[in-house]
Amino acid sequence: MxxxxxxxxxxxxxxxxxxxxxxxxxxxxxxxxxxxxxxxxxxxxxxxxxxxxxxxxxxxxxxxxxxxxxxxxxxxxxxxxxxxxxxxxxxxxxxxxxxxxxxxxxxxxxxxxxxxxxxxxxxxxxxxxxxxxxxxxxxxxxxxxxxxxxxxxxxxxxxxxxxxxGAAEHDSAVALVSHAPHLVASAMAASLQGGDDVALSLAGQGLRDVTRIAAGDPLLWQRILSGNAVAVAGVLDRIAADLAVAASALRSGDPAGVTDLLWRGVAGHGRIPGTPGCRDPAGSTGR
Structure with missing residues (x-):
């Protein structure tokens, strides 16, 4: 040492x-x-x-x-x-x-x-x-x-x-795996402000998992997001497009539109390092 x-x-x-x-x-x-x-x-x-x-x-x-x-x-x-x-x-x-x-x-x-x-x-x-x-x-x-x-x-x-x-690659990567997820969690948590007491009394662990990081310091996160604004906005645009398609499918009674997103969600979740069955993406690069 x-x-x-x-x-x-x-x-x-x-x-x-x-x-x-x-x-x-x-x-x-x-x-x-x-x-x-x-x-x-x-x-x-x-x-x-x-x-x-x-x-x-x-x-x-x-x-x-x-x-x-x-x-x-x-x-x-x-x-x-x-x-x-x-x-x-x-x-x-x-x-x-x-x-x-x-x-x-x-x-x-x-x-x-x-x-x-x-x-x-x-x-x-x-x-x-x-x-x-x-x-x-x-x-x-x-x-x-x-x-x-x-x-x-x-x-x-x-x-x-x-x-x-590299610095540019880093900022692009964290937009996907850290910064955009924080805003998505915040959006979900913000929607709870309109929920009544009955709805919130039924909240389970899934909701807590999804919204946990939304409790972070808003002023600090504002500065973080401002420093990576373009990359984060691009990720949010893709997520918003997926959600818009899912909402449209639900309104029209087309389950396939929702099922596709759910299956892609399963596949994406399986790529997170530490997830059972996931091969560490850093393993072949020495990272």
Missing amino acids: TIESALVDGTGLIGTSAALALREKGVTVYLSDIDGRAVRLARELGAGREWAGEEADVAVIAVPPHLVGERLAELQKQGAARTYTDVASVKADPIADAERLGCDLTSYVPGHPLAGRERSGPAAARAELFQGRPWALCPGLRTDAEALRRARELVTLCGATAVTV
């Missing part, structure tokens, strides 16, 4: 979870956040100690996507770490901001752990949050090999599996 110390800048759910996971592996963790209360709570949870300017082996920038470039520039000016990464769920915009601000891109490895909870803040953090989960790393042409190696070590220490992918 070459990572002996880490700075976690941003002590929300993801940052504090990473800090807890690193602490369990014996890494010295420094904590930083503009919200002093969040730092204190993360510290009380055992996530590390407050940062006082020490240089770390790696800095994990766990702030909203639109702030990543700014924080990277500030931390690099302070010489905070040898390697820098982030956990923002979109990549193209933060990378563009970093370039615009003149950041050192050789020591920066854009990242995104595909893990989370519907709750936010340090109190929701869990050391096992990333266990067995994919963690995207999006190195650029100027990324130093040692920085990438250190970022991969960070991912391993957190219990996740590194997936190397």
Whole structure:
């Protein structure tokens, strides 16, 4: 292990979870956040100690996507770490901001752990949050090999599996598997506002499963979706077209129109890694 110390800048759910996971592996963790209360709570949870300017082996920038470039520039000016990464769920915009601000891109490895909870803040953090989960790393042409190696070590220490992918490909992929699903869940959950007490009293686990992620922070998700707007809109257009066809089929008494969507749903669900009978799509690529 070459990572002996880490700075976690941003002590929300993801940052504090990473800090807890690193602490369990014996890494010295420094904590930083503009919200002093969040730092204190993360510290009380055992996530590390407050940062006082020490240089770390790696800095994990766990702030909203639109702030990543700014924080990277500030931390690099302070010489905070040898390697820098982030956990923002979109990549193209933060990378563009970093370039615009003149950041050192050789020591920066854009990242995104595909893990989370519907709750936010340090109190929701869990050391096992990333266990067995994919963690995207999006190195650029100027990324130093040692920085990438250190970022991969960070991912391993957190219990996740590194997936190397280009920034544009990443943003297109998460539009399909993360961002659009959140809006679909929100749309379903929003429809419950019109339901009466009898209907809601009959709600089962299926509804809870479908709407669970809709409980996420709306302001944070607004920023995430704004950073990946075109790709997400394309996925929503395809989903809306399928639903429109299904609605038309139901109105006209044509069961085949609905059955086709149901069968395609079964097939698509079977492609999700971890689903029984699914072959891991990353298995043949080394991702």
